[in-house]
Amino acid sequence: MVVSASKRRPHARNPDQSPVNDDAPGLAARRAAVRILSAVIDTKTPLDGLTDNEHGHPQYRALDPRDRSLVRAILTTALRHRQSIQALIDARLDRPLPANATALVHILHVGAAQMLFLDIPDSAAVDLAVSHAKADPRTRRFANLVNAILREIGRRKERALPAVLANTVEAPDWFAERLISAYGDEHASRILDMHRHEAAIDLTVKSDAQGWADKLGGTVLPTGQVRLASFDGAVSALPGYADGEWWVQDAAAALPARLMGDISGLRVADICAAPGGKTAQLASAGAQVTAIEKVPNRAKRLAANLDRLKLSAKIVIEDLFEHSPAEPYDAVLLDAPCSSTGTIRRHPDVLWTKTPQDIERLAALQRRMLDHAATLVKPGGTILFCNCSLDPVEGEDMIETALAQNPRLERNPIRPGEFAFADPFLDDDGAVRTTPAGLPNDEPILAGLDGFYAVRLKTTA
Incomplete structure (x- = not known):
């Protein structure tokens, strides 16, 4: 069945003939989901901020905890499978929807995400989408269309969904093209496949990894961390x-601090330190840590995390470019702001909130930050630069330019065997490059890790 976008089709249950129930159970949650999806797609607003329990979108904060969880599930699903959902919607139309019908598109995506990927009855998803369309003046005239498209998707999903998933790249063209250019067709395809699966939760434990794995129903990773599938x-x-016995930290994010070598007793600066996973690692390793964080609210969160973990660090709320210690540090860990394309499994909104221009802009910022970090370290000291981008412009390419133009910097390659877990991810220059396609496992939820780039440098005299 092909549905016309220009005409309302008659249907056995004509939504135009039934009243709108603004108090229908679940409608407030779907309205919040559509509004937040609009903010992500139309204004490129990061999802984490919109779904923050204290400072998030007002419609989200008005929901009870159960509905908030539902909204987060709908949104991450709708974003993770956005291209496939759109393909199924397009297949039900004989002509494209009006270019200005963005609210209508978001209602359809929220409804389809529930029907295709979440354990929500089709009838409930359709009825709530139709009620939402009727209640919004921008979409009221499309209520029949919403009804027809979603019911048709529901009827055909058993065969149509596998076919669409097999033939759809779940990313905008610009991102897929850059991924293929950087990693080749096969590796890029494996990365994109992993993006379709929710990531596990990794915990860095203070001690007794196997004991905590047993208590929490997890598995011990080669990093010594504990991975929880659910x-x-x-x-x-x-x-x-x-009790502060562990903290959440992806297996890839736990690598940089380990690659700094023996830092016990050394003065180490952690730049852009919040939320504090790497600060905690450095403090646990016996370093005298100065945690530098520009944003006061993030610094507050960092302090709370360290307090829970019963670990100490000197927290400095200051812009890196204004930081000038009384004496140089022995080492600096710079986890620089980036496009976060290595964390798409956890944050599928990244694909729709970042642009190629953002990558270029962030790479320039990273270069400036690295140059300043080099002035904070004593001659012969260590700089560990890292970020969670998959794009070489923010990693390998930026470092090559920095080394060519800054005589204070040179490589201090990570050698095979220093930390065995990192060995498969070492490149020819002794830097680490992880991708979501790493750590293979037959169970997707237990496979993979964030995309990370980490390079160890040292300062010259």
Whole structure:
């Protein structure tokens, strides 16, 4: 069945003939999901801020905890499978939707995401989408169309969905093209395939990894961390959280601090330190840590995390470019702001909020930050530069330019065997490059890790 975007089709249950129930159970959650999806897609607003429990979107904060969880599930699903959902919608139309019908498109995506990928009855998803369309003046005249498209998707999904998933790249063209250019067709395809699967939760534990894996129902990674495939409730409700026995940290994000070598007793600066996972690692390793964080609210979160973990660091709320210590540090860890394209499994909105221009702009900022970091370290000291971007412009290419133009910097290659887990990810220059296609496992939820680039440098005299 092909549905016309220009005409309303009659249907056994004509939504125009039924009243709108503004108090229908679940409607407020779907309205919030559509509004937030609009903010992500239309204004490129990051999802984390919109779904923050204290400072997020007002419609989100007005929901109870259960509905907030539902909204987050709908949004991450709709964003993770955006291209496939759009392909299924397009296949139900004989002509494109009006170019200005963005609100209509978001209603359709929220409805389809529930029907195709979440455990929500088709009838409930359709009825709530139609009610939402009727209640919004911008979409009221399309209520029949919403009804027809979603019901048709529901009827055909058993065969149509696998076919679409097999033939759709779940990313905008610009991102897929850059990924192929950087990694080749096969590796890029494996990365994109992993983006379709939700990532596990990795925990860095203070001690007794196997003991905590047994308690939490997880597995021990080669990094010594614990990976949880699933759990009920909030992370903060898990055993050991309140006692500060572990913290959440992806396996890739845990690598840079380990690659700094023996830092016990050394004065180490952690730049852009919040939320504090790497600061905690450095402090646990015996370093005298100065955690530099520009944003006061993020610094507050960092302090709270360190307090929970019973670890100490000197927290400096200051812009890196204004930081000038009384004496140089022995080492600096610079986890620089980036496009975050290595974290798409956890943050699928990144594909729709970042642009190629953002990558170029952030690479220029990273270069400036690295140059300034080099002035903070004593001659012969270590700089560990890292970020969670998959794009070489923010990693390998930026470092090559920095080394060519800054005589204070030279490579201090990571050698095979220094930290065995990193060996498969070492490049020819002794830097680490991880991607979501790493750590293969037959169970996708147990496979992969964030995309990260980490390079160890040293300063010259």
